[in-house]
Amino acid sequence: MSIGSLGKSGTCFNNWSKTYYYTPELYFEPKTTEEIKQILCYASEKGKKVKTVGCGHSFSDLACTTDFMISMARYNRVLKIDKEKLQVTVQGGCLIKDLNEVILPENGMAFSTQGTVSSLTAAGVISTGTHGSGANFSNISASVVDLELMLSSGEIIKVSNTENAELLPVVSLSLGSVGVILSITFQCERAFNLHWKQYPDTLGNLHQQVSLIHQHQLQVPLVNQSHAQVPLAHKLHLKSY
Ligand SMILES: Cc1cc2nc3c(=O)[nH]c(=O)nc-3n(C[C@H](O)[C@H](O)[C@H](O)COP(=O)(O)OP(=O)(O)OC[C@H]3O[C@@H](n4cnc5c(N)ncnc54)[C@H](O)[C@@H]3O)c2cc1C
Numbered sequence: 001m002s003i004g005s006l007g008k009s010g011t012c013f014n015n016w017s018k019t020y021y022y023t024p025e026l027y028f029e030p031k032t033t034e035e036i037k038q039i040l041c042y043a044s045e046k047g048k049k050v051k052t053v054g055c056g057h058s059f060s061d062l063a064c065t066t067d068f069m070i071s072m073a074r075y076n077r078v079l080k081i082d083k084e085k086l087q088v089t090v091q092g093g094c095l096i097k098d099l100n101e102v103i104l105p106e107n108g109m110a111f112s113t114q115g116t117v118s119s120l121t122a123a124g125v126i127s128t129g130t131h132g133s134g135a136n137f138s139n140i141s142a143s144v145v146d147l148e149l150m151l152s153s154g155e156i157i158k159v160s161n162t163e164n165a166e167l168l169p170v171v172s173l174s175l176g177s178v179g180v181i182l183s184i185t186f187q188c189e190r191a192f193n194l195h196w197k198q199y200p201d202t203l204g205n206l207h208q209q210v211s212l213i214h215q216h217q218l219q220v221p222l223v224n225q226s227h228a229q230v231p232l233a234h235k236l237h238l239k240s241y
Contacts, residue, residue, distance in 0.1 A: 003038035006030075013056065013069060020061040024051075024069035031074040036180055037154040043068050044152060052180050054093065054124025057117070062128070062176055070180065072121055079183055081107050087145055089185040092123030109188040113137040123181040129173045135215050141172040145185040152179065 072093025
């Protein structure tokens with residue numbers, strides 16, 4: 001069976017916010033590295049562009065294409081857990097939700113930072129530099145220790161501080177433009193608790209305190225409650241072990 005026949009035509013893709021709709025000529029859901037390689041080689045042969053998609057949560061049309069689309073939904077395994085180094089290695093399509101809710105807590109580990117939702121893939125979050133809101137926390141791309149990238153030729157390169165080191169910052173936040181990210185090792189930290197504090201406050205007070213709050217907190221969602229008596233509430237997440 002040719003790899004082309006594994007691709008579906010007529011699959012309509014839309015991003016989470018339903019602001020972009022695209023129908024790729026062929027839509028693939030590979031499970032193996034060999035299948036991904038064959039798709040890329042087939043695309044080169046046919047002169048087609050390839051876009052890789054995770055959960056499609058990007059608000060932009062970054063993952064959209066009318067040529068070939070590769071979904072990472074089935075390429076989602078956890079490959080290695082290193083409890084001593086507090087590192088986890090996963091395939092690009094591994095869900096952050098699965099890591100947060102099962103894999104990391106079971107191993108006494110946690111991500112140092114992340115966005116507000118977790119139905120996102122490992123490769124998706126690093127590709128867009130997903131971040132929280134505390135001023136002293138880096139984005140999730142900064143926690144990439146190493147990764148494997150498949151180029152359009154099907155060649156696989158390893159990228160880390162010691163191999164192809166100049167590519168590490170590029171591939172760790174590449175907007176899906178440099179190849180298919182096959183696997184990623186994340187630096188995690190020891191599991192911690194989050195204390196969620198929520199209280200109403202005035203806009204004036206908030207303006208005075210906002211930079212101080214951002215210095216010390218992991219996530220600071222601000223909820224406008226203009227319909228209620230109190231105009232504003234903040235939620236603070238304080239870290240403890
Ligand atoms: C409700 C909601 C809340 C959000 N909150 C936050 C937040 O708090 N902070 C924040 O920073 N962002 C936030 N985001 C944005 C979100 O974190 C990013 O858009 C993230 O990239 C989505 O991950 P995804 O798996 O859906 O990736 P997709 O949207 O599917 O893809 C994003 C990019 O990654 C590329 N990509 C995906 N997989 C691969 C791969 N294997 N190899 C190479 N490239 C790949 C795609 O081509 C595309 O360029 C939010 C989004 C939503 C919908």
